[in-house]
Amino acid sequence: THGTEAYAAEGQTSYTEGDSFRNTDIGGNVVAVGAVMADVFEAAGIPTLHCTDMFDRESYSDAYTLSSAAVRKYLAAHPSIRIVLDVHRDSIIRSDKTKIRPVTKVNGADTAQFMIVAGTDFKGANHPDWRDNLNFALKIQKELTGISDSLCRAVNLRGAGFNQQYVSGSLLLEIGSCGNSLTEAKRTAVWAAAAIADVVSAIPCGITPEDILT
Numbered sequence: 186t187h188g189t190e191a192y193a194a195e196g197q198t199s200y201t202e203g204d205s206f207r208n209t210d211i212g213g214n215v216v217a218v219g220a221v222m223a224d225v226f227e228a229a230g231i232p233t234l235h236c237t238d239m240f241d242r243e244s245y246s247d248a249y250t251l252s253s254a255a256v257r258k259y260l261a262a263h264p265s266i267r268i269v270l271d272v273h274r275d276s277i278i279r280s281d282k283t284k285i286r287p288v289t290k291v292n293g294a295d296t297a298q299f300m301i302v303a304g305t306d307f308k309g310a311n312h313p314d315w316r317d318n319l320n321f322a323l324k325i326q327k328e329l330t331g332i333s334d335s336l337c338r339a340v341n342l343r344g345a346g347f348n349q350q351y352v353s354g355s356l357l358l359e360i361g362s363c364g365n366s367l368t369e370a371k372r373t374a375v376w377a378a379a380a381i382a383d384v385v386s387a388i389p390c391g392i393t394p395e396d397i398l399t
Contacts, residue, residue: 186252186348186357188239190215190274192367193286200284206276206363211237213367218360218374219272224397225378229390234259234266253348260351268354268385271347274370275300275362286364289335291376294394297361297369299377300338301325302347304357310346317353321384325356328380336376371398 189207191214193200208214216237223235236255241248252271260266274297277285287298301322306312322340329337341359349355358377361370372394379392 186248186271187241187245187273188214188216188237189241190276190363192274192361192365192370193284193363195366195368197366198286200282200364202282204284204363206284209239209242211239214239215272215274215360215370217367218274218370219270221371221374221397222270222272222378225375225390225392226382228392228397229379229382229386231382231385234263249348256348256351267352268381269349269352270355270381271349271357272374273302273357273359274365275359277362277364284364285362287338287362288365288369289333291333291336291372292393294372295366295369296333296336296372296376297365298338299329299336299361299373300341300359302341302343302357302359304343304345304347304349306346308344310344310350312346312350314353315346315349318349318355321354322356324384325377325380328383329376332376332380336373 191206191208223233226233240251303319303322305315347357360373375394375397382390
């Protein structure tokens with residue numbers, strides 16, 4: 186949905202209010218992170234379609250409407266789709282405009298923290314089967330916690346649907362935040378995608394960042 190969401194420069198540790206952390210370079214924003222996840226799924230034997238459209242490029246306010254239309258188009262063309270993942274990066278900013286870099290060490294490497302956002306029908310969204318998605322989210326969370334107990338932030342249960350009503354395997358994934366580097370986010374993308382593949386196939390794929398990023 187928000188394909189222009191991007192990351193801090195490599196090695197950047199301080200930020201100014203003018204830093205936007207958005208760009209349209211699909212090699213440097215969350216589209217690149219999605220590409221890494223697609224590579225992991227394919228390596229794990231899960232056929233994957235990766236949408237590279239940036240629905241917030243022209244209108245941020247219309248982004249979810251545009252991505253909803255895209256999801257429905259993909260599902261109509263490929264009815265075998267069972268999982269839809271909306272890849273984002275978070276934006277965590279203190280009141281003094283300081284940007285937060287949620288990072289942990291996994292196998293000795295700096296890795297962005299990960300958060301799943303699960304929609305519900307609490308505020309009237311047309312999402313009656315949201316508990317199925319939440320169940321999926323908790324299984325992924327359990328897999329990742331087995332890798333590192335600091336890799337995941339708590340699952341964020343929200344009142345809105347976030348276009349997750351179309352398939353009972355739809356989640357919004359926050360891969361790091363604006364304070365993380367793209368390298369940190371890509372490491373997280375590998376771990377997250379491998380965990381999702383493990384949940385889907387019930388067979389550990391054993392894929393690590395070294396397998397995909399080197």
